[in-house]
Each structure stands twice: as C-alpha cells, then as structure tokens.
Amino acid sequence: MLSHIVNCLPPGYRPSEATRVDRLYSLVVGRPASGLGLRRFTLLYADAMRLARSLEVPEVLRALESDIQLYVAAGARRRLFVHAGVVGWRGRAIVIPGRSMSGKSTLVAALIEAGATYYSDEYAVFDDQGRVHPYPRALSLRDDSVAGRRELPMPGPGRAPGPLPLGLLAVTRYRPGARWRPRPLSLGRAEIELLGHTVAARQQPARALSVLSRALAGTIALKGARGEAADVVDAVIGAVS
Amino acid sequence: MTSGFGESMPQARTTDLLIEVLRDETLVYDLRRHRAHCLNRAAALVWKHCDGRTTVAATATILDEALRLSAGEALVRTGLDQLTRAHLLNGPPDIRGARSRYSRRAVLRALGLTGAAALLPPLVETVVSPVSAEAASCLTDAECRALIPPFCSGQPICGSPGSCCQPRGMRCRTGQC
Numbered sequence: 001m002l003s004h005i006v007n008c009l010p011p012g013y014r015p016s017e018a019t020r021v022d023r024l025y026s027l028v029v030g031r032p033a034s035g036l037g038l039r040r041f042t043l044l045y046a047d048a049m050r051l052a053r054s055l056e057v058p059e060v061l062r063a064l065e066s067d068i069q070l071y072v073a074a075g076a077r078r079r080l081f082v083h084a085g086v087v088g089w090r091g092r093a094i095v096i097p098g099r100s101m102s103g104k105s106t107l108v109a110a111l112i113e114a115g116a117t118y119y120s121d122e123y124a125v126f127d128d129q130g131r132v133h134p135y136p137r138a139l140s141l142r143d144d145s146v147a148g149r150r151e152l153p154m155p156g157p158g159r160a161p162g163p164l165p166l167g168l169l170a171v172t173r174y175r176p177g178a179r180w181r182p183r184p185l186s187l188g189r190a191e192i193e194l195l196g197h198t199v200a201a202r203q204q205p206a207r208a209l210s211v212l213s214r215a216l217a218g219t220i221a222l223k224g225a226r227g228e229a230a231d232v233v234d235a236v237i238g239a240v241s
Numbered sequence: 242m243t244s245g246f247g248e249s250m251p252q253a254r255t256t257d258l259l260i261e262v263l264r265d266e267t268l269v270y271d272l273r274r275h276r277a278h279c280l281n282r283a284a285a286l287v288w289k290h291c292d293g294r295t296t297v298a299a300t301a302t303i304l305d306e307a308l309r310l311s312a313g314e315a316l317v318r319t320g321l322d323q324l325t326r327a328h329l330l331n332g333p334p335d336i337r338g339a340r341s342r343y344s345r346r347a348v349l350r351a352l353g354l355t356g357a358a359a360l361l362p363p364l365v366e367t368v369v370s371p372v373s374a375e376a377a378s379c380l381t382d383a384e385c386r387a388l389i390p391p392f393c394s395g396q397p398i399c400g401s402p403g404s405c406c407q408p409r410g411m412r413c414r415t416g417q418c
Contacts, residue, residue, distance in 0.1 A: 054386075056387070069378070073376075100378055100397040101402060186266060187263050188265075188268050189366055195270075195277045199376045205259055206259050
C-alpha cells in the first residue's frame, strides 16, 4: 500500500524531518469482505475533513493524488503552476496550455516521439524569472477503457532536465479534421491565455501576471485548432526553431 | 457618424483592478469578477480618456491621430461598448448604451479601409480566471463519486466535455458546469 501512496506524491518530492506540516492526510484502508459479506469503506481525510470514501481503494488513492497536486499547485509560493503540457526543444520550452481533454498529452507524446525532451503533461511550472521547470509525472493518455486513462511510463531515464526559457506558446485544441493554421497572439493575449489555465490565478493574480509577463517576453505565441498530433509536430518544432 | 457636441466620456472604473501596461496593450485584472481583460491599443486609449471630462469627439480625434486612422467616433463608441461589457466603466449610461448606432461592421469598414488590421475588434479580449479545480486534471465518474463535499469543486470529468464534479447535497456527483 505504501508504494501506491508514494506514487500519489508530486514529482520531485523529498522526505522531510519537519514536525509541523501544512496539511495532514490520513488514509484508513477498508478491510476485505468478512464472513458476513460486509466490506468496509476506505476513507481519506485531509486535516480533520473527510475527503473521499469508497469501497474501491484505487478511487480513494486517485482522490489523494488529485488533492495533493491541487494543494501544491494552488499554494506554491515560489512557483506558478499552469495547466499545460511541456516539452523541451533545443534549450527552449514548448508550452501547450489546455484544459483536460483538449489533446495536450497526445501532442506532448507526439513531440517526444519527434525527439523533444519530456517536461510535463500536467503543469508548466514557472519560477519567478519565468523559466519552466519539469513536472514529469507518467504521461497519461485518455482512452475508452473503463478507467478512462492509460498511463505511459515517463519517457527517458536519467536526470531530470533543468529549467528552460519559454520558446513557444501553442494554444491549441484537437478538432477532428482541422488543419493547423494558427494565428500569432500578441503578448497581452498570450498572457491572458496562460492566466486562464493558471491554478492560483484567483489567489495570486498580481504575482501570476508578473511571472507570466516575464516568461512571455520575446516568445512566439500561436493559437489555432489542430487535427492529428502527428500532422502538426513539424510545424510546432519549426516555429520554435 | 457624430455625436452631440460636448458629450463627455464616462469615467473609468479604478477600484479593485490590477493594471499592467505592455508596449501595445494594457492588461486589466478584475479582482471582483476574476476576469482578465486584454485591451488593445485603441481600447487602452479610449479607457485612458474615460475621465468624465474629455468629449467623445475629442477622444475620436486623439485616437485618429495616435493610431493614424480616420475611424471617427465609431471606434470610440465600440471601445466604450466593450469596456462597459467588461465592467471597466462607471457611467454615464447614455454613452455606454450607444452601441446600436455604431455596429461592428461600421468599425470594421472604417478600420479596414485604413489597413489597421491589428486594431480590428474585439478591442477587449476577456478570459475568466479559473478556480483551482477547473485547472486540474479530469476525474472519472467513479472518482468523482468517491469525493465528499467540499472537495468536489469543479474538477472536469474525463471523456465528458462540459461536465464537472460538483456537490449535490452531502455527495459529489457529475453534473453540467
């Protein structure tokens, strides 16, 4: 069970000796069915509040993973989390912001196939200088299975890559049959596009604007619907090259 | 298209806003409504002159000179209309409500003739700032049902665009957002 819990922790986590914590999670794992056929719920608490309850342990672990991610992303003081896919290409980051199911993970996978370095399919993590840091969870692609998603192992072993300046912001979503004919975005429009996917935008708007403005300085920003990921990879890489 | 002589611009709203001036645009974050607005150069100029004193006609002249256009009051009226919709003006309503007289088509025609493509409407582009959960990864329906309020606060549901996980009584359920 502990290994499953460790898998719920965000990338780059480190054990800590601290005796005071910001948030305390408690997991009570339900026992298997007894002789009477009774099953007990698995329960998850965040501080003193019950967060999730289910007979299925994986559902509760998913709730744990999701809550930890959001808690870290919304409360980070030295990083700004933007919901986006990220790859590195020749020393620059390609950031693809988007809500769930916009097809960003598929495009990230296609870019990796073309030789880009995997940074994240979940968050673009900006520091105060506007550089993008890796957040390399296992790449998660949606499919039609009951679970609703399929996890691919994180590409490439070895050291986590370093932070990169932003090279290209590609605001796009998958539309069957669409042809990738993006229009350039002005700096201001690019900034509000990113702000629309920033986890802590409401809690820290001034900081978000300042970080995003720094990140976008001198960057190319494009917006448009796309068709199949494989068909746009060359154009995306060409734009940042 | 001209207005009555001396008709004054409304006053710009100044409270609960974060303003960032870029080279050709102005970003405005509305702390009350959690909306971010990007004002292009024309809209930013219109907003700058919303002081309750400058006349509409004078603003139109200033705009035409600054942007090298001859759009006249149509561009000012369109700007006022879009600034009103973005809740960035305080009043008065007679000027803010004048949009029917100055259609988008009229502005496009005026701007198109002068080749000012970068100034074409929308003059104000707006995005709604997400609550944290909206910017999160999606959950399956079963994962949503495992949650307990208030921890379902709008997480999207996998494979079901437009649906999110939200409280229903004492439980979390998938619903339309």
